[in-house]
């Protein structure tokens with residue numbers, strides 16, 4: 001099953017499955033971004049809109065992109081805000097956003113599915129205004145080294161979704177090559193994660 005088909009299938013249970021990574025991501029995103037005042041947000045890989053509704057409350061507008069129609073349908077059912085637009089799009093291609101049109105780009109639990117980070121940082125750099133922020137929250141590579149990938153149950157079968165390992169230095173180097181500086185880096189554990197490696201890594205880059 002390719003990545004897009006996997007998310008079309010997972011969309012039916014994504015919000016209701018037990019998923020500590022999803023829940024931790026939601027909590028840390030609010031913690032980190034609550035202090036930023038944004039006018040225009042682009043959310044790439046918005047999925048079922050888990051973070052979209054909250055983003056719409058801290059900005060004038062949110063443009064949310066995903067390549068899974070079925071995930072987007074769930075998001076649209078959840079988020080009925082006049083300041084949110086949704087678009088079907090593959091973020092490894094040019095984004096349907098004007099140059100310098102956003103002051104915050106958010107990307108949660110998506111980049112493990114993207115082989116070439118430089119495509120993403122290049123588009124983020126084009127779409128952000130000077131001084132804008134690019135927030136990335138990802139499964140920590142330490143977990144990937146242990147073999148963890150995004151996965152879900154479908155008809156009693158575990159479906160593992162194609163994932164690529166990006167080391168911390170891969171994020172830093174891609175960011176640097178595209179003119180970003182690192183404002184904040186943190187590692188996060190769920191409260192059930194005692195004595196395990198960190199579950200999430202978050203980066204706040206500034207253009």
Ligand SMILES: C[S@@+](CC[C@H](N)C(=O)[O-])C[C@H]1O[C@@H](n2cnc3c(N)ncnc32)[C@H](O)[C@@H]1O
Pocket residue numbers: 003004007022025044045046047048049050051065066067068071089090091092107108109110113114150
């Ligand atoms: C684990 S979900 C995360 C969804 C949401 N950001 C969240 O935190 O709940 C990953 C999402 O990335 C999307 N995605 C993966 N690769 C993509 C691509 N190349 N273009 C657009 N969306 C993509 C999937 O369709 C899926 O909705």
